[in-house]
Amino acid sequence: MSAQYDPHASSLAGSAEPAVLQELYAIRGSIDNIDASLVYLLAERFKFTQRVGRLKAEHELPPSDPGRETAQIARLRALAEDADLEPEFAAKFLNFVIAEVIRHHQAIAGEEHDGQARHDD
Numbered sequence: 001m002s003a004q005y006d007p008h009a010s011s012l013a014g015s016a017e018p019a020v021l022q023e024l025y026a027i028r029g030s031i032d033n034i035d036a037s038l039v040y041l042l043a044e045r046f047k048f049t050q051r052v053g054r055l056k057a058e059h060e061l062p063p064s065d066p067g068r069e070t071a072q073i074a075r076l077r078a079l080a081e082d083a084d085l086e087p088e089f090a091a092k093f094l095n096f097v098i099a100e101v102i103r104h105h106q107a108i109a110g111e112e113h114d115g116q117a118r119h120d121d
């Protein structure tokens with residue numbers, strides 16, 4: 001955790017009663033915990049997708065898999081509906097993450113290709 005992080009950083013400090021601010025900070029403590037979990041979860045997801053990227057590059061498979069993506073987006077939309085989360089938001093979020101993963105896979109494939117080209121020299 002960053003040593004400089006101030007959990008009470010706010011532009012609202014002078015605008016509300018101390019009791020209101022106390023409640024706000026308490027709620028924000030949980031928001032902070034969730035945000036930290038999201039970062040750890042995303043980091044772990046990217047570790048796995050990097051493995052997929054290396055596997056695909058080794059076997060000359062394309063970086064993206066549209067069939068898999070369509071199924072995942074449909075699944076996430078349904079989960080979001082059950083969880084009372086905007087399905088459109090869930091789909092946008094997953095698409096955003098997948099686009100980044102595909103960029104990584106393209107980079108890994110490029111490195112693999114460069115490595116092979118050097119090896120063939």
Ligand SMILES: C=C(O[C@@H]1C=C(C(=O)O)C=C[C@H]1O)C(=O)O
Nearest residue numbers: 049052063064065068069098101
């Ligand atoms: C991770 C993969 O590669 C890409 C990224 C995906 C993802 O981030 O979930 C899904 C499909 C692929 O377009 C995969 O094929 O499993």
